Amino acid sequence: MTKTLVIAEKPSVAQDIVRALTPVAGKFDKHDDHFENDRYVVTSAVGHLVEIQAPEEFDVKRGKWSFAHLPVIPPYFDLKPVDKTKSRLNAVVKQAKRKDVTDLINACDAGREGELIFRLIEQYAGGSKPLGKPVKRLWLQSMTPQAIRDGFDALRTEQQMAGLASAARSRSEADWLVGINGTRAMTAFNSRDGGFFLTTVGRVQTPTLSLVVEREEKIRKFISRDYWEIHATFGAQAGEYPAKWFDPKWKKSEDVEARADRVWSAAEATAIANAVRGKQATVTEESKPTTQASPLLFDLTSLQREANGKFGFSAKTTLALAQSLYERHKALTYPRTDSRALPEDYVPVAKQTFEMLADSGMRHLAPHALTALNNNYVRPSKRIFDNSKVSDHFAIIPTLQAPSGLSEAEQKLYDLVVHRFMAVFFPSAEYTVTTRISTVAP
Template identity: 70%
Template structure:
């Protein structure tokens, strides 16, 4: 009997799918039922590499060898997850598997992980796409009831490959150019560059610069003790005319920068009776959507401090 191989992005997702569909028997690295074989990657299993014949060795990194733009890219197994790749490859090539189901995360990276695995396996078996926005058992079963043809996701797959290859080109050429520049006076000074790494480091450096350049300033707040029938409470003065966006990034509605002004407010209010009023306005809003598992976890974490587990 022919079966379809389901490939999830993470082992935990494969386990959730097995529970939702039911009827699976667990083996070492995969599940199997009468209709399906189910396994998973562990994130990315393959990475782009420059083909051997176009590689420039580290000792020859110089501007003369830039830019590095190979005519095609090779896929190399990631060493730490090579064993998992062998398992998935073996399952893809099973004779009783006549089709593949991409159950990787719904997004560009999920599409890339699956397509690189299939490209590396060099098989032409038909592909269907499981597209899930929620991991509840019912959502998983509904997703399998409306699997999409893999061809529908071609645009997303192309975007994923474009992102991956452009990252490689920016990283390799940027790293070699900066290394060559910093090594021009002698030695080898590796200077890494990357699409995500470099701007992130720039943000960290900018933040550190602001911290070092920060000049402390004194400010004052005016608080008062109020007596009411229900008991005493503390209130704080704030500027009713304060507007959120200010030239001074440290300005707040309850901050006073001159002690004289704080003293004046204290003198004008100390020991004087006050009137408390409350203003309420009706508001119309749409009723919130019902919880799925993800939004329930998020709400429970924010409101009660519950972990996802």
């Protein structure tokens, strides 16, 4: 009997796949490095198991790092196992080479890096010639059992993933080329007077370091300046109200710190205050109704920014929490996304998500979800559902699975995503902006 090999990116994901497939594909037997039943063999990597390198004959050893040996551009790349995970690589390759395994499913994370992890394993397993086994792609937006089963019912073809695979491979090779040539060039330059001064260069590392340095230089060059504001309290029939002085003739200038309400000397500020103290004011007032829509749904960057502002979470912490809510708790959709919209056919799922929140027993969320359902707030809107703004992944939203056993930090981040998800469907806030100008003649 022939079988299909499923390769996940992490052991925990392999276990989730097994649990999701068991009701429809039968019980799996657990082995040391894989799960197996009559239809599937499920195994996993642990991140990158293989990395690219220049072939030995084109490699330039460290003692010969000089401009004369640059640029290093090998005609092709060899693959080598990552030292720490050789045993895991051998286990995966062993399953891929089994004669009864006739086709493969790439179940690595749904993104460019996941695509690369699988493609390099497949290439390494084939050795000098390709494995020659058909490949299909499991593309998951959430890790709930039903989402996994739906993913297996809608596997993507190898041809559909060819573009992403090429992008992943070219990015990896470009990183290698930039890193090796930049590092050796800068090291040769800094070592030109003798010695060896390793100076690392990277596609991401170097421009990021440049941004940090530029910001640090601005901070060091900053010169603090004192300024004054004039505040007053006015009495009216309805009571007192506070006000702040501003110069109606002020215009923007080259001084980026200047403002209409700033005075740059204590004497001038005191003179203004003394000139109007105790005098009556002429008041003009203008009120305008205005609305404010909720911010868009979260992508990873906006979620990290919001979590930092509200809770002080670092970007790394927010990603780790979101990844845990996605993988472990199955409570959020795929977090590594740059989209802030949902697919246009996702309206029914959004309604089901509100129904889950309304029935979840989470008292701080359920009443708002119920309000949205009772008022039919969940309906098509280009601001929320727009295929043109969705690429590989859509915005981060709650799944149909209510979480339990969350840590305090996980609960905070989950609530943040749910609040944003619900808010985007509610009507815009309506309020009145009143501008009152009190003019005092000196």
